[in-house]
Amino acid sequence: MSLTIPTNAPPAYHLLVKPTGAVCNLDCKYCFFLSKEALYPGSRFRMADDLLEIYIRQLLESHRTPEVTIAWQGGEPTLMGLDFFRRSIEYVEQYKKPGQRVVYTIQTNGTKIDDEWAAFFKAYDFLVGLSVDGPREMHDTYRVNKGGEGSFDQVMRGWEYLKKYGVEYNILCTVHAANQDHGAEVYRFFRDELKTQFIQFIPIVERATEETLPLALEGWRERPLYQQTGDLVTNRSVGSEAYGRFLIDVFEEWVRRDVGEVYVQIFDVTLGSWVGQHNLCIFAPTCGNALALEHTGDLYACDHYVEPDYLLGNIRDTHMIELIASDKQRQFGRDKAETLPQYCLECDVRFACHGGCPRNRFIHTPDGEPGLNYLCAGYKLFFHHVERPMRIMANLLRANQAPAEIMKLYAVEDDGLDIKQFANVGRNDPCPCGSGKKFKHCHGRAR
Ligand code: SF4
Ligand code: SF4
Numbered sequence: 001m002s003l004t005i006p007t008n009a010p011p012a013y014h015l016l017v018k019p020t021g022a023v024c025n026l027d028c029k030y031c032f033f034l035s036k037e038a039l040y041p042g043s044r045f046r047m048a049d050d051l052l053e054i055y056i057r058q059l060l061e062s063h064r065t066p067e068v069t070i071a072w073q074g075g076e077p078t079l080m081g082l083d084f085f086r087r088s089i090e091y092v093e094q095y096k097k098p099g100q101r102v103v104y105t106i107q108t109n110g111t112k113i114d115d116e117w118a119a120f121f122k123a124y125d126f127l128v129g130l131s132v133d134g135p136r137e138m139h140d141t142y143r144v145n146k147g148g149e150g151s152f153d154q155v156m157r158g159w160e161y162l163k164k165y166g167v168e169y170n171i172l173c174t175v176h177a178a179n180q181d182h183g184a185e186v187y188r189f190f191r192d193e194l195k196t197q198f199i200q201f202i203p204i205v206e207r208a209t210e211e212t213l214p215l216a217l218e219g220w221r222e223r224p225l226y227q228q229t230g231d232l233v234t235n236r237s238v239g240s241e242a243y244g245r246f247l248i249d250v251f252e253e254w255v256r257r258d259v260g261e262v263y264v265q266i267f268d269v270t271l272g273s274w275v276g277q278h279n280l281c282i283f284a285p286t287c288g289n290a291l292a293l294e295h296t297g298d299l300y301a302c303d304h305y306v307e308p309d310y311l312l313g314n315i316r317d318t319h320m321i322e323l324i325a326s327d328k329q330r331q332f333g334r335d336k337a338e339t340l341p342q343y344c345l346e347c348d349v350r351f352a353c354h355g356g357c358p359r360n361r362f363i364h365t366p367d368g369e370p371g372l373n374y375l376c377a378g379y380k381l382f383f384h385h386v387e388r389p390m391r392i393m394a395n396l397l398r399a400n401q402a403p404a405e406i407m408k409l410y411a412v413e414d415d416g417l418d419i420k421q422f423a424n425v426g427r428n429d430p431c432p433c434g435s436g437k438k439f440k441h442c443h444g445r446a447r
Pocket of ligand 2: 349372
């Protein structure tokens with residue numbers, strides 16, 4: 001039977017799929033997702049083979065774009081074992097439409113990666129997201145195994161295998177109390193030691209209520225189902241302004257050396273907003289096209305809202321595209337814009353921020369309106385700080401030039417020189433700084 005796609009369905013959407021549900025071999029202290037086991041008491045937490053087939057068929061047939069992403073996440077998805085992923089590739093081959101290109105991504109803690117996994121990832125061009133929180137001490141503060149020991153060595157072993165097989169990877173780094181004051185150090189570790197070209201920073205904001213805070217502060221000895229409620233945060237959470245300072249610290253290093261070489265997601269997304277594009281739900285006006293699929297086939301509004309109130313239905317009963325196009329999910333996406341407090345509506349950086357993710361909107365504005373983002377102060381710091389360089393890079397893009405050109409400006413200004421002297425200098429001309437070198441070997445090149 002041919003599929004009828006609802007007229008209000010998005011042409012593409014993003015599903016984070018959790019084949020092991022919340023099950024993981026680590027016990028990261030800040031992990032909100034481990035508690036989601038409570039949603040499925042008695043479950044084996046393994047996606048069944050027939051459901052795997054249903055998922056892939058529905059995903060491929062309901063996309064109306066040439067590229068489709070299959071995104072595995074957890075819990076720890078590698079606990080499913082390699083055969084599960086091999087079967088997923090077979091189903092893709094079976095259901096792929098002519099001309100459709102499938103991109104594979106997997107988010108992993110890296111501890112299970114060995115020769116076999118790395119060879120498989122390479123063979124199918126997986127983009128592997130590896131969770132690392134910085135150098136050993138910072139990483140091991142919260143990313144611990146079930147025995148409470150740091151996981152740094154195991155993760156680095158996984159990273160070695162990725163390198164050995166030439167697998168493409170990006171680093172997902174959560175920002176929290178243990179690394180928030182070390183932005184440049186964390187960034188240099190990823191760039192210089194892990195040789196990564198792609199980095200995502202994710203702020204840890206662990207919400208709690210008066211009742212759950214004591215348990216949370218003990219490190220969730222028992223984990224009650226984590227829900228987006230409460231206006232308190234744990235002491236592991238990143239401070240709002242500290243998050244802004246962390247990003248600025250990284251930016252100051254990046255903008256001088258690595259533009260065009262290292263892709264830091266939030267910098268890319270911010271530059272996008274300066275040229276009128278919104279590439280990440282968090283900073284887009286609306287959301288609702290980034291959902292989460294549990295191991296049972298239950299589809300939730302978002303990875304951060306795997307909670308009973310945000311369950312849309314099960315893809316065994318209803319095609320995922322109908323659930324995605326449902327009034328409930330469309331309204332979820334519109335709420336992001338419709339619930340903004342006046343303070344955000346009048347904000348000079350709203351075009352880049354759009355109030356951030358609704359999950360973090362639990363503080364009050366200075367005049368007492370609820371619904372302001374906990375990270376607002378940090379966002380304001382960061383977006384104001386990068387205003388001038390973003391404007392310059394946006395202008396370079398509009399002029400069909402590489403944003404990396406901005407590094408020359410920083411090189412000149414950092415040496416206390418006047419940029420006007422450098423206008424119209426040819427690459428082989430003497431550098432106007434008086435060094436005697438050619439411009440291309442002096443201020444005309446990136447550091
Ligand atoms: S709730 Fe937040 S993370 Fe989820 S889709 Fe909306 S903006 Fe994105
Ligand atoms: S920076 Fe703050 S006030 Fe401005 S849009 Fe973002 S959350 Fe709202």
